[in-house]
Amino acid sequence: MHDGSQTFHFISGLPRAGSTLLAALLRQNPRIHASMTSGLGALVNGAMQIMSPGSEVALTLQPGQREHILRALFSSYYDGLTERPLIFDTNRGWTARMPLLAGLFPESKVIACVRDVSWVMDSLERQVRKNPYHFTRLFGPQNQGTVYSRVETLMHHDALVGRAWSGLKEAFYGEQAASLLIVDYELLARAPARVLPLIYQFIGEPWYEGHDFDRVEYDAADFDEALGVDGLHRIRPKVEFQPRRTLLPPDLFKKCQGMDFWRTVNGSQANVIVAQRSDDPETGTEALA
Template structure:
């Protein structure tokens, strides 16, 4: 097996916050690989669990073996992309594994896409309502009933939004925060070229002149249909911000306002690209 020499970076952050759009833009550069959430994160977690104290496997392994195995897993997963010098792997769990990423890939950067939580919830709720003929796998069977139960379920500690938000906050204030760039969706969608140039600077790559912000392509219909939420990863061809009224009840929208900790830079070494706060109502 030939050694994979690609540079690794990671895309993470909150759902419905531009990670698919960012991947679609980055992959326009023929030197880059970027896509939707991969299986690498799940494999890393599974192997780490198997090698952790308390398992039979752990009794047979030395510390350096664990590092070698996990490092090999990253490279083997993308062995088929020898023509891509730069790999962006996407997973919302990466912000909660910053020490591991730092240990395995000291020069790697993590780009975390964010959005005000009420608008994350609004976007997910819209997808649910656009698929009225079946329940979605985003929620447990007991949380399908109303917008209140759905939103509360999403914000649980181990749920889609709550876990991503907690992991991002951990990374934002952690020792490895200097490798973290937080990018707000509103800013990316309003000024995509400016934001993308800042991302290139952050990862130390030369600018690619071939980016086309009028013709962006990405869709994953089979994956979305398996979740029961069609259109979840479909990107509109033209990058633009579309203002709208929230479909959340006003009290529910207000409940999740003020959770944008990334706008408070005190105590963090992270880098932040953020626009002005958008008025919800």
């Protein structure tokens, strides 16, 4: 058991935008625990629902109990899972819970991985086409038909991409934006040796000299198999920029562009590390297999 001295930070942002890659890099540091999306976010949401006004449980709670229970939930989740003093918990929903994180852990930071939405959609579509012999759980049965229906489904406000994008925008313009760092996937893939030290600086952690960008290891085969999308969280050993042509039809690719609000910092106190935008459907990056 740990003594409660672990420090919490969070990884969030858009899907297929480098959060697994970032976690795989950070966990090379023996002081840092980082992984793919954990179950903590769902547990927190469930506890909040049970404790919210209108439930019988809420009637039994004293002032301050909700905060103590939620903070204990964070520490209990990682108790016995890791002894590393610095924990990065990953969940795309954390950007929509910035006031909660600020209240529970005032010194915590949120690293949000981003990518042009057109390339997010391209990456997800690529994963679907790698598994042509069955439907994936990313979509309901009625939305498996074409790339157009799949993209439209993903962008719904309560779907995989739309929900993450909305939560990120909320955090970007919210009161806790100064605790948010936007990290562009393309820049991380192109220049990890430049980007990673900036992340260390943001969280106030001394740089770790043992990072190896040619030997990165991470896979979650069982989780991906359960989703029906093999290789969704498999990281290539070497972090590098890999240009490619998009799989999306030109009109659909263009429709998904222009949603990268994080490139205009007016009205936001968020911290941003981004690459120059490219609207060319002939180029993109992919550090995930």
